Amino acid sequence: MTTRTYWLLIFGACLVSAGPALAQARAKQVPSISIDSLVGRDSFERYCASCHGTTGHGDGPVASELRARPADLSGLAQRNDGAFPRERVRRLVAGEGALSAHGTSEMPVWGPMFRMFESDGRVRERIENLLTYLESLQRPSTGANDPGARAFRTYCASCHGPAGRGDGPVAVQLRQSPPDLTQFSTRNGGVFPSVRLARIIDGRDVAAHGLREMPVWGDAFMASPGGQTPEQVSARIAAIVKYLAGIQERPAE
Secondary structure, three states, X not given: OOHHHHHHHHHHHHHHHHHHHHHHHHHHOOOOOOOOOOOHHHHHHHHOHHHHOOOOOOOOOOHHHOOOOOOOHHHOOHHHOOOOOHHHHHHHHHOOOOOHHHOOOOOOOHHHHHHXXXXXXXXXXXXXXXXXXXXXXXXXXOOOOOHHHHHHHHHOHHHHOOOOOOOOOOHHHOOXXXXXXXXXXXXXXXXXXXXXXXXXXXXXXXXXXXXXXOOOHHHHHHOOOOOOXXXXXXXXXXXXXXXXXXXXXXXXX
């Protein structure tokens, strides 16, 4: 039995048992197959992880039983020149596009299934939150369209250089040479210090490093034209950190 068939049988059983009173039952109680939480991670773990795995690598507990291996969802951005293909993934999840990317059509068409038990508004919010969570699972990418790559070119490359080696066109005018950003893992025993770098880039809750010629980007992003919410600022900083993780030099083996 395929995973899609399994889910269709479950949903079908719910419909049959509801009979003519489906509308009334729907208003009173959500079937157990559904979940109240609209958090993206919760939806992913409930509906996706059994096939795609908890990290989205396509290695869930049901994967070996399928005719086609589930897609590695953590590499969607890498395969799209660094940009997460949000609109294309939205259409696939909602059942509005072809499922050829998944080999056979064993993946359930979630949009119509969700709408059996939830309002259109909740379905839209569930899918959007799920997409945001999927985007957070993407492996570091250095593609030109990666959000972190774009932010790096805009805010960092003038000092740190296009490759992050500290040789940007403004570097010679600074009192202290910018660091080589490709060596963080090497200088940290092979571990990329993502949390520390996020705090340094934000700059609002750390002591000045060196002469602090580097802008306090947390404040700068908040004050950018149109303004940004704290969540948007955090997302931009996280994108830059993920990009930096992707340009780390690996020691020769």
